[in-house]
Amino acid sequence: MRTHFRTLVVLALVAGLLGVFLHNVNLRRVAAEIVRAQPHWLALSLATMLVNLAIRARRWQYLLEPLGATSFGNAFRATAVGFAASSVLPARAGEVIRPYFLARHERMSATGAFATIILERLLDLVTVLVLLAAFVFAFGQGVAIGNPTLFAAVKWAGALATVISLAALVVLFMLAGNPDGLASAMRRFERTRPSALAGMISRVVQKFARGLGTIRRPGRLFVALAWSFPLWLSIDVGIWAIAVAFGFKVPFTGSFLIVPLLTLGVLVPTPGAIGGFHEAFRLGVTVFYGVPDDAAVAAALVLHALSVGPSLLLGLLFAARAGLNISGLRQIADRAEEGRANV
Numbered sequence: 001m002r003t004h005f006r007t008l009v010v011l012a013l014v015a016g017l018l019g020v021f022l023h024n025v026n027l028r029r030v031a032a033e034i035v036r037a038q039p040h041w042l043a044l045s046l047a048t049m050l051v052n053l054a055i056r057a058r059r060w061q062y063l064l065e066p067l068g069a070t071s072f073g074n075a076f077r078a079t080a081v082g083f084a085a086s087s088v089l090p091a092r093a094g095e096v097i098r099p100y101f102l103a104r105h106e107r108m109s110a111t112g113a114f115a116t117i118i119l120e121r122l123l124d125l126v127t128v129l130v131l132l133a134a135f136v137f138a139f140g141q142g143v144a145i146g147n148p149t150l151f152a153a154v155k156w157a158g159a160l161a162t163v164i165s166l167a168a169l170v171v172l173f174m175l176a177g178n179p180d181g182l183a184s185a186m187r188r189f190e191r192t193r194p195s196a197l198a199g200m201i202s203r204v205v206q207k208f209a210r211g212l213g214t215i216r217r218p219g220r221l222f223v224a225l226a227w228s229f230p231l232w233l234s235i236d237v238g239i240w241a242i243a244v245a246f247g248f249k250v251p252f253t254g255s256f257l258i259v260p261l262l263t264l265g266v267l268v269p270t271p272g273a274i275g276g277f278h279e280a281f282r283l284g285v286t287v288f289y290g291v292p293d294d295a296a297v298a299a300a301l302v303l304h305a306l307s308v309g310p311s312l313l314l315g316l317l318f319a320a321r322a323g324l325n326i327s328g329l330r331q332i333a334d335r336a337e338e339g340r341a342n343v
Contacts, residue, residue, distance in 0.1 A: 010090045010270055017268065017275025021282060025297050033246060033298035041245035042302065048238035049310045052231050053079060056120075059227035063116040066213030067108045077318040078102035084315020085329045087272035087308045093333035095121075100332050104322065119224070122169055127228040128260055129162040131236070135256035150287065158260065173221065235259065239303065243285070246299045250289050258284040272308050 057076035064070045082098030099113035136155040189201070236255035239262075243250040250258075258281065265280025266273035281300040285291040291299075319329060 013268065014270045014275050017270065017279055021275060021279045021297065021300070024293070026294050029294040030298045030301070033295045034302060036247075037245045037298070037302065039245075041241045042306065045238040045241040045245070045303070046306050046310070048234045048241065049306055052234040052238070053083070053311055053314075055227065055231040055234060059123075059224060059231065060116065060120065062227065063119060063224055064102075064108070064113060066216075067112045067116075068106065070102070070106050070108070074102060074105045078105070080311050080315040081319050081322075081324075081329075082315070083308075083311035084313075084319065085333065087312045087315075088326055089330055089333060090271050091269040092266075093330070097329055097332050101319075101322070101324075119172065122165060122172065123225055123228045124232070125165045125263075126162070126169060126225065127232045128263055129158055129165055131232060131256040132158040132260045133162055135253055139251070139253040139256070154257070154260075169221075173216075232259065238306070242299050242303045242306070245302075246295055248285060248289060248291050248295070248299070250285065250291075254289065257288060272304075272312075274304075277304050277307075 054076065057072060057079045060079060061070050061072055061075040064075070078098050078101045081101045082094035084094065085097045086092045086094030095117055096114065099110045099117060102108070102113055103110035132154075136151075136158060236252065236259060239255040239258055240250065240252045243254070261280045261284040262277060265276035265278075268276030270276060278297075278300040281303060282293070282296040285296045285299070286293060316326075319325070324332075
């Protein structure tokens with residue numbers, strides 16, 4: 001019953017977002033804009049999506065090293081499967097599926113591996129916000145002249161979010177740097193709450209701390225963060241290539257502003273970020289760069305297809321080779337969510 005209700009809520013959310021996205025849009029003009037897009041720039045955008053998938057896998061492999069050696073092939077396959085699952089299942093299910101899929105092929109804790117994914121997201125957030133700060137303080141002159149208040153809000157929101165994300169990084173560093181203290185705290189917790197649930201929580205938290213082992217040394221954290229910049233610059237190139245393909249007057253550094261908006265859009269828990277991704281891109285290019293709605297909608301549709309397509313096809317192929325279909329992936333996500341798998 002709960003699954004059916006959640007499905008209905010997600011479908012209603014998708015329908016509502018697509019309704020907003022396509023409101024007052026001429027679909028014939030949208031189709032015409034897609035036909036006129038320059039194919040070589042679209043090809044470049046597609047290539048960057050494959051590149052950033054490979055960089056993600058390599059960075060994850062590096063983050064996993066404290067838990068044990070992991071092959072690039074297994075990290076790449078698990079990354080593709082995770083992104084494919086997020087494309088067809090709601091609530092970004094791929095984030096929990098990815099470590100469990102990897103644990104099927106590598107000798108390591110899925111819970112510890114999941115901790116590295118949380119660290120990945122924090123590194124991603126810091127990188128995106130650093131690039132946003134570079135844009136608003138160095139490259140953003142002349143943008144949104146017609147709406148300076150909105151641009152000022154983006155500017156200071158980005159600065160605040162950067163401070164918060166860096167503070168979270170420090171907290172994680174302190175947590176991972178004192179595993180003995182964390183273990184002692186968990187033992188006290190078990191004594192004050194003697195139950196199977198308390199024991200399970202204690203084991204999960206200690207495995208989680210081991211998964212954060214990659215940031216116990218500043219040098220390792222620096223390398224992991226360094227991997228994040230080519231990753232997000234590759235994504236920026238892909239977005240900029242779409243803008244050029246459709247003839248938008250968006251500079252390359254303009255993608256530093258569009259990406260944070262897309263990051264907000266993909267937070268909406270729909271499969272493949274359908275609706276939220278599209279509307280975030282449309283708003284970004286229309287509000288800040290004066291792109292007509294029909295052209296913005298066309299570019300958003302193509303960008304989403306090229307962003308999701310490679311990982312979706314590769315991920316479903318790798319999952320099928322491992323004997324998993326979409327239903328099997330959903331079961332893994334449900335077990336992980338309920339805390340009953342690989343504790």
